[in-house]
Amino acid sequence: MSTAITMASMSTYAILGCGSVGHAVAEELEEEGKDVLIIDQDNGRVEALRDQDMDAYAADIRDESVSNEVADRDVILILSSDVDANEAAVRNIRQRGGDQFIVARASDPVSADDLADLGADVVINPSTVIADSALRALETGELEYKTGKLAEVIDGTDGKLTILTSPSPDPDSIASAVALQAIADARDVEADILYDGEIGIQENRAFVNLLGIDLVSREDVDIDDYDTLALVDHAEATEPIVDRAVDIYIDHAEPELEYEPRFEDIRPNIASTSTILTKYIQEFDISLSEQVATALLYGIRAETLDFKRDTTPADLTAAAYLYPFVNHDTLEQVESPSMSPETLDVLAEAIRNREVQGSHLVSNAGFVRDRDALAQAAQHLLNLEGITTTAVFAITEDTIYLAARSKDIRMNIGSVLEDAFGDIGEARGHSTDATVEIPLGIFTGIETSEENRDTLLQLTEEAVRRKLFDAMGVEASDSNGS
Incomplete structure (x- = not known):
């Protein structure tokens, strides 16, 4: 069958079977001035x-003779309600x-497969089309409704709105806060973006600095001074x-917690x-x-690992919408920041x-000193030949x-860390990247001091390696090195 013909270049059409679906298509094509031949068994x-x-x-x-009648047509739409026909x-x-371009009507997935096997270029199922249309209409209506409700809360702010990001926020959280701040600003409501913890990873610091994002440490303000509180991510x-x-x-x-927001x-x-x-x-x-726009696109790309993790059509559509408005030079600088000496030392170690x-x-x-350097080291080590998990x-x-990264589709690294350390530490993350924090005293039973640093490191190293490899389903060796 031919795939070289495009719908834009086609000018002659045949409709075989002209019930309600075929008639609607025929009228549309006629209105566009197309040359349409219609064949139907109902006189x-x-x-x-x-x-x-x-x-x-x-x-x-x-009838086989019908194939001769439509031989000079570029596009054939076979739209009868009789699937056998x-x-x-x-x-x-x-x-x-x-070798015409054939669009054929099916009634269910089985008949759709049969029509495709017979040579139909495109197979449509009216019930599926209607369902998809209904879902799109529902999604649009729901978004309109939610937009109105969000506007009510923002507009009801008497003083200022505060937008609190996730602790030590990642790009997705920061970008979302920036967007919500822009929405508030468009409605003449002043908003501050607050954060807990640190803006640690170099890419995140570059993201904030290069885009001139104004973030306020929560330690510097009283959150109760704000009339309205928003949490993102x-x-x-x-x-x-x-x-x-x-x-x-x-x-x-x-969320893990119940917030009961307005x-x-x-x-x-x-x-x-x-x-x-x-x-x-x-x-x-x-x-x-x-x-x-640049913040939002970077937020989407960072959260989806440049569209390689859990990406949905909605994410791609949003990215396509943002793309023309983005400063791509700035985006490139954000994605390729210089490496600090400490990060380089951590990577070398x-x-x-x-x-x-x-x-x-x-x-x-x-x-x-800089725990965020661990995530960068884990990401860089993932580039080593033959390595799928770090x-x-x-x-x-x-x-x-501990920071972990994985590109092994069989492994959920977030679950691995939860299995290995969930009972003694706080694990968080996704299937491809995750972190865990473990109180040192709980893990070793020894308080930290200058005198026992080497002992602590040795005990920690042995225990962490063993637990990690056990959770990954592999056996740790007694020595280091590759």
Whole structure:
């Protein structure tokens, strides 16, 4: 069958079977000035079509002679409600050697497969089309409704709105907060973006600095001074982070805690919170600034690992919408920041102390000041030949921090860390990247001091490696190195 012809270049059409579906298509094509031939076995229907000045004649589309009648047509739409007749028509056209572009109507998945096997280029199922249309209408209506509700909460703010990101926020959380701030600003409501913890990883610091995002440390303000509180991207929080009512909650994952906000939008079927906020930007019809567009696109790309993790059509559609408004030079700078000397030291230590079992690499980076360097080291080590999973851990004061990355589709690294350390530490993350924090005293039973640093490191290294490799289903060796 031919695939070289495109619908845009086609000019002659044949419709075989002209019931309600075929008639609707015929009218649309006629309005566009297309040359349409209609064949249907119902004489009364054919006469009615002729009364509308349409080119129609009566014949059973099962007949082999029909394939000769449509031999000069570029596109053949076989739209009878009789699937057996449709299959016969497709078969006759292909057996005759016709290479026209064929669109055929099915009634269910089985008949759809049969029609495709017979040579139909495109198979449609009206019930599926109607269902898809209904779902799109429902989604549009729901978004309109939620947009109105979000507007009510924002507009009801007497003083200022505060938008609290996730602790030590990632790009998705920061970008979502930036977008919500833009929505509030468009409605003449002043909003601050607050964060707990640190903006640690170099890419995240570059993201904030290069885009000029104004973030306020929660330590510097009293959150009760704000009239309205919004939380974005807080699903991983396991303990209450505020002791006041939450007014707005938006996330792409189900939260661990119950917030009971006045407005809530949680969509587990979408990969990033930035995608959700992009939809609201569109629905509010806000003029996108370069800063907001660049932030949102980076948030989506970071959360989906550049569209390689859990990406949905909604994420791709949002990214396509944002793309023309983005400062791509800035985006490139954000994605390729310089490496700090400490990060380089951590990476060197992780390379030196690595242990590889199969395609799994575990390494100890010793004592570090910047725990965020562990995530960067784990990501860099994932580029080593033959490696599909990495885990880098280190001691910072009285806590063991571990960052893991995986590109093994058979492994959920978040679940691995939960299985290995969930009973003694706090694990969080996804199937491809995760972290865990373990109180050092619980893990070793020894308090940290300058005198026992080496002992602590040795005990930690042995225990962490063993637990990790056990959770991964591989056996750890007694020595380090690859």
